[in-house]
Amino acid sequence: MKKIYTTLLLLGGLFPLGSMAQLQVVNESPSNPDNEPAAVHPVPHPRQLKWQETEFYAFFHYGMNTYTGLEWGNGDEAESRFAPTGAPNPEQWLQVAKDAGMRGGIAVVKHHDGFCLWPTATTTHNITKAGNDYGRNTNIPRDFAAAAKKLGLKYGFYISPWDRNSVHYGTDKYVKDVFLRQCAELAEYGNDQFEMWFDGANGGSGYYGGRNTTVNVDRATYYDVPNLRDTVHKVCPDCVLWGVGGEARWIGNEAGWAGETNWSPENRDYSPENNGMYGTENGWFWLPGESDAKATNKGWFYHDGESPLTPERLFQMYLETVGRNATLILNIPPNKAGVLPTASVNALKGMGDLIRQRLSNDYAKDAVVEVSNTRTKGAGRNYAAENMTDGDKDTYWATNDNVTSATITLSWDDAKTIRYVELMEYIAKGQRVKSFKIETSMDGKSWTQRGGGVQTTTVGYKRIIPLNGSTNNSYGSGYSAKYVRITIEDSKACPLISKVSVY
Ligand code: FUL
Numbered sequence: 001m002k003k004i005y006t007t008l009l010l011l012g013g014l015f016p017l018g019s020m021a022q023l024q025v026v027n028e029s030p031s032n033p034d035n036e037p038a039a040v041h042p043v044p045h046p047r048q049l050k051w052q053e054t055e056f057y058a059f060f061h062y063g064m065n066t067y068t069g070l071e072w073g074n075g076d077e078a079e080s081r082f083a084p085t086g087a088p089n090p091e092q093w094l095q096v097a098k099d100a101g102m103r104g105g106i107a108v109v110k111h112h113d114g115f116c117l118w119p120t121a122t123t124t125h126n127i128t129k130a131g132n133d134y135g136r137n138t139n140i141p142r143d144f145a146a147a148a149k150k151l152g153l154k155y156g157f158y159i160s161p162w163d164r165n166s167v168h169y170g171t172d173k174y175v176k177d178v179f180l181r182q183c184a185e186l187a188e189y190g191n192d193q194f195e196m197w198f199d200g201a202n203g204g205s206g207y208y209g210g211r212n213t214t215v216n217v218d219r220a221t222y223y224d225v226p227n228l229r230d231t232v233h234k235v236c237p238d239c240v241l242w243g244v245g246g247e248a249r250w251i252g253n254e255a256g257w258a259g260e261t262n263w264s265p266e267n268r269d270y271s272p273e274n275n276g277m278y279g280t281e282n283g284w285f286w287l288p289g290e291s292d293a294k295a296t297n298k299g300w301f302y303h304d305g306e307s308p309l310t311p312e313r314l315f316q317m318y319l320e321t322v323g324r325n326a327t328l329i330l331n332i333p334p335n336k337a338g339v340l341p342t343a344s345v346n347a348l349k350g351m352g353d354l355i356r357q358r359l360s361n362d363y364a365k366d367a368v369v370e371v372s373n374t375r376t377k378g379a380g381r382n383y384a385a386e387n388m389t390d391g392d393k394d395t396y397w398a399t400n401d402n403v404t405s406a407t408i409t410l411s412w413d414d415a416k417t418i419r420y421v422e423l424m425e426y427i428a429k430g431q432r433v434k435s436f437k438i439e440t441s442m443d444g445k446s447w448t449q450r451g452g453g454v455q456t457t458t459v460g461y462k463r464i465i466p467l468n469g470s471t472n473n474s475y476g477s478g479y480s481a482k483y484v485r486i487t488i489e490d491s492k493a494c495p496l497i498s499k500v501s502v503y
Contacts, residue, residue, distance in 0.1 A: 087134050118140060
């Protein structure tokens with residue numbers, strides 16, 4: 001400050017007094033008319049924020065494997081084997097996703113076998129050489145994007161970096177002339193894509209254009225990720241590059257659960273299998289978790305005799321992923337006719353019904369909400385308790401700086417039967433909450449802690465706590481309460497809560 005003052009005095013000798021006054025205003029300590037809390041770094045990129053808001057979306061594994069019965073094709077399958085028994089119908093897939101409460105979907109358009117479900121210029125191993133007219137008329141990215149737009153859903157594509165068909169796999173030519181070009185082609189199917197999905201492929205054995213050999217690569221360096229990101233973001237600025245792309249992380253178990261403690265910050269050297277579920281409290285960059293899981297009992301691709309999981313099990317997955325600061329990408333395989341089988345359709349509809357029945361009647365909306373501390377309001381923004389129940393994701397309740405523990409108390413004149421409490425942090429300014437607890441009361445004087453053995457540590461983008469402490473039998477008979485008290489016990493800095501809901 002002293003230095004700036006000296007500079008101003010010197011400049012004062014050179015400029016007339018009017019200019020001097022203007023310079024002084026500019027050099028004052030940074031003003032904060034809205035009294036906005038400082039960010040706790042790392043913070044999400046705007047595209048990661050939008051991505052997180054997609055919350056729950058579908059995965060559709062469909063392609064050559066649907067017809068060979070394999071999970072990983074070798075790359076030597078004749079194109080003619082791709083012969084749908086009906087016209088593949090992405091609109092039906094996405095309608096099922098929508099009815100399940102999902103906000104989008106990702107279609108596999110090239111798996112490890114290398115067969116492309118669009119007329120790509122990069123290889124002849126594509127649907128233009130399919131076995132029948134249904135196959136030859138297929139263009140999954142085209143039809144999938146059109147259906148998503150029609151239904152108001154977000155969409156994106158899975159494209160396997162590992163290609164067991166390409167003779168070039170393992171060379172720079174493959175990355176430049178095949179893989180990056182394929183991604184660029186796909187980007188052109190819609191500039192509003194929300195995610196491109198790349199599995200963690202290190203290569204392995206395969207056909208490789210007749211070389212029939214094993215090719216291993218280092219996925220951290222081989223795929224030219226910086227170029228890949230630029231290539232896609234140039235066309236699709238909101239498209240998060242998952243996995244190899246480095247903008248969202250694999251939760252690491254493929255079983256549909258994230259850690260009860262789950263931080264979005266992470267370090268580059270993390271191990272997905274070991275701590276993908278939990279993130280790293282003091283990680284240095286923002287890498288939010290996505291949980292990929294199967295809604296059926298056989299493989300990622302359709303297999304005869306498969307059956308879907310029960311709606312109750314699927315609802316448990318939802319609580320253990322979306323309810324734990326992760327997104328859920330739930331796989332539903334289209335069958336040989338290119339549609340989702342009736343059993344899957346019914347199970348997913350059942351899941352959607354459970355989400356709607358259990359998590360939509362929000363008692364917080366008509367509660368009196370009191371808090372132990374409210375941040376001093378600024379000129380154009382306030383941090384009032386009502387911001388948590390106003391349905392606006394961009395407003396939030398906050399405490400004053402250095403207040404890192406606080407209570408939020410909701411009350412009603414009549415007792416409510418309640419089963420879940422949902423909290424959301426305003427993560428645009430970083431993930432903060434480290435510990436909290438939930439209690440209920442009938443008189444506002446004697447309190448009972450709820451949530452059983454569930455760790456009430458992190459909140460993040462969204463946290464749903466089943467009050468009976470069980471995610472696999474979370475509904476139960478509920479608790480009668482006139483008061484719910486949420487105590488934030490510890491936070492990296494003043495907590496910022498954008499939503500509280502009680503169901
Ligand atoms: C993995 C792949 O190897 C599986 O076949 C599947 O596509 C899964 C979602 O990702 O990396």
